[in-house]
Amino acid sequence: MKRKVLLVCGCLTAAVLFTGCGGSSAGENGEVNVYNWGEYIDEDVIGMFEEETGIKVNYKTFDTNEDMYPIIANGAADWDVVCPSEYMIQKMMDNDLLMEINYDNIPNISNIDPAYMDTVKSFDPDAKHSVPYLWGTVGILYNKTMVDEPITGWDCLWDEKYADNIVMMNNPRDVFAPALISCGYSLNSTDDQELSEAAALLTRQKPLVLKYTTDEVRDMMIGEKAAIGVIYSGEATICKDENENLEYVVPEEGSNVWLDCWVIPTTCKNKENAEKWIDFLCRPDIALKNFEYIYYSTPNAAMLDLIEDQELLNNDALFPDTSVLSRCETYHYLGEDVEEKYNNLWKQVLSE
Amino acid sequence: MYKRSVSYPCILWSAAFIIIPLLFIFYYGLTDRTGAFTLSNLAAIATAENSKALILSLGLSLLSTAICLLLAYPLALILSGSKIGRSGFIIFLFVLPMWMNFLLRTLAWVVLLDTNGVLDTLCKLSGLPRFKIINTPAAIVFGMVYDFLPFMILPIYNVISKIDINVVNAARDLGANSFQTLYKVIFPLSLPGVISGITMVFVPSLTTFVISTLLGGGKILLIGNVIEQEFMKGTSWHVGSGLSLVLMLFIIVSMALSTKYDNGEGNVL
Numbered sequence: 001m002k003r004k005v006l007l008v009c010g011c012l013t014a015a016v017l018f019t020g021c022g023g024s025s026a027g028e029n030g031e032v033n034v035y036n037w038g039e040y041i042d043e044d045v046i047g048m049f050e051e052e053t054g055i056k057v058n059y060k061t062f063d064t065n066e067d068m069y070p071i072i073a074n075g076a077a078d079w080d081v082v083c084p085s086e087y088m089i090q091k092m093m094d095n096d097l098l099m100e101i102n103y104d105n106i107p108n109i110s111n112i113d114p115a116y117m118d119t120v121k122s123f124d125p126d127a128k129h130s131v132p133y134l135w136g137t138v139g140i141l142y143n144k145t146m147v148d149e150p151i152t153g154w155d156c157l158w159d160e161k162y163a164d165n166i167v168m169m170n171n172p173r174d175v176f177a178p179a180l181i182s183c184g185y186s187l188n189s190t191d192d193q194e195l196s197e198a199a200a201l202l203t204r205q206k207p208l209v210l211k212y213t214t215d216e217v218r219d220m221m222i223g224e225k226a227a228i229g230v231i232y233s234g235e236a237t238i239c240k241d242e243n244e245n246l247e248y249v250v251p252e253e254g255s256n257v258w259l260d261c262w263v264i265p266t267t268c269k270n271k272e273n274a275e276k277w278i279d280f281l282c283r284p285d286i287a288l289k290n291f292e293y294i295y296y297s298t299p300n301a302a303m304l305d306l307i308e309d310q311e312l313l314n315n316d317a318l319f320p321d322t323s324v325l326s327r328c329e330t331y332h333y334l335g336e337d338v339e340e341k342y343n344n345l346w347k348q349v350l351s352e
Numbered sequence: 353m354y355k356r357s358v359s360y361p362c363i364l365w366s367a368a369f370i371i372i373p374l375l376f377i378f379y380y381g382l383t384d385r386t387g388a389f390t391l392s393n394l395a396a397i398a399t400a401e402n403s404k405a406l407i408l409s410l411g412l413s414l415l416s417t418a419i420c421l422l423l424a425y426p427l428a429l430i431l432s433g434s435k436i437g438r439s440g441f442i443i444f445l446f447v448l449p450m451w452m453n454f455l456l457r458t459l460a461w462v463v464l465l466d467t468n469g470v471l472d473t474l475c476k477l478s479g480l481p482r483f484k485i486i487n488t489p490a491a492i493v494f495g496m497v498y499d500f501l502p503f504m505i506l507p508i509y510n511v512i513s514k515i516d517i518n519v520v521n522a523a524r525d526l527g528a529n530s531f532q533t534l535y536k537v538i539f540p541l542s543l544p545g546v547i548s549g550i551t552m553v554f555v556p557s558l559t560t561f562v563i564s565t566l567l568g569g570g571k572i573l574l575i576g577n578v579i580e581q582e583f584m585k586g587t588s589w590h591v592g593s594g595l596s597l598v599l600m601l602f603i604i605v606s607m608a609l610s611t612k613y614d615n616g617e618g619n620v621l
Binding site: 064066067070074164170171172206209210211212213225336340343344346347348350351 | 385399400401402404405466467468487569570571572573577578581582583584585588589
């Protein structure tokens, strides 16, 4: 009998240990569990937040929206504040995974350019769930010494002279977007006919592609392993800093523009701390510190006044002029069935 | 006789990290999004792209198992017969790389095999034909053989080095030549090690998705990649679990074959 009691105690201890990760080491004012994109913050900012507020930050990162979603949806961990892209926010709202944010606790939201709050309304109609963090475009990064003429549109991705010199992203929607746009369709297409046309185009492209990868585009372009890569604008800026032969362009046919926002999932256990976290990141000096580290465009209008380097403000990849934005489109959440369609078509392309 | 309580930590461990996760896979694999019972997740293996991925996986893992066997058997034979082999030093050299994470070792192969990588540059400088196997099935087989070779060598070496030398001497006394001794005496006696090695190479090769992602450039879809994609890129844990169950069938068959031939001596790992 005694042995059984011991066993039960052991089980309970194990259960407590496994579920309460980090619970014992909370700061004096509690903790906040932050789930963010990889390489998407200056990590010094985390320490500054902890020091100023006395709140312990448990910080973890994800690689794609699609990686993050099942973890939140299945309640695999209790995250207090997450930073997904717009179409994923829409999906999370549709599935009742988000709490309303109390904007009274986020006075620094006044620093955000109202124009972006309008964009928020395209996926979060009442603008009650999201606080814009960073935004950017998807475009083409190319090596000026390795291409014959300046790249202006998506058609170079199907040009046979660049065989084995093209790097594509490796998730269904980012791969399909260039193909759909090249066919003259919306990147939010749900039409079977349009999607299979795009899939056929991607199948035709596959022999020319050197690699499908989302994480390695940056290193491959800097290392001149490929001439042309599809990439996010922020990463493109970093690449250009490292290798002056590189140039970034948002194709003339249009592209994807994305807006990543902080949201609070229903699994949140420290809502006030989560709001303090969001408010902290909206502070102009913190936004600037982040910006200087990750180089994605910011919706923080107050921060722009703090930038002294005029050349940086003229950087098209960072602050594209409005004509670029007007030809770009945000992703919409298309529903699980259509998502599965994209996924299956992408598998078909890969298995060819 | 040990007390039974000694096994409790192991039982607890298996329950928490093997049995319960397996039950989850069964649950997801046999239900749809609404939670209703369905077999459609298992049937998903029959779609053109999934079955193609499965067949490719089976082909590549059989090929790499065969290559491992061809490389490992003569080596184990030589090592078990030589003084330096018996001292364990060469075996130690084979185990040594396993002290390093296999992901890092595979990444190192990406650098070596890459276009303008180390091997390609050497070929270019020496005027040989360019070395272009990165992002092809050949590179994946290469990676599998490299990563899993020790798992083939160790059990075979272990079994062969335990064969009683008197049995071999008796065969020679009775007039068998070297080849006949190998074919009729040593090989049958080493079979448990061979079978154990085959299982230990075949199963991880069949299920790998990291090697194919890194060395296949994301262009080659193995069944492991399909399952990874269902879990990570899509959101269908149900289909992913269903496909895992199908894959489990193949693994159980190969394990069953191995226990049939294996008397236990080959299991060194």
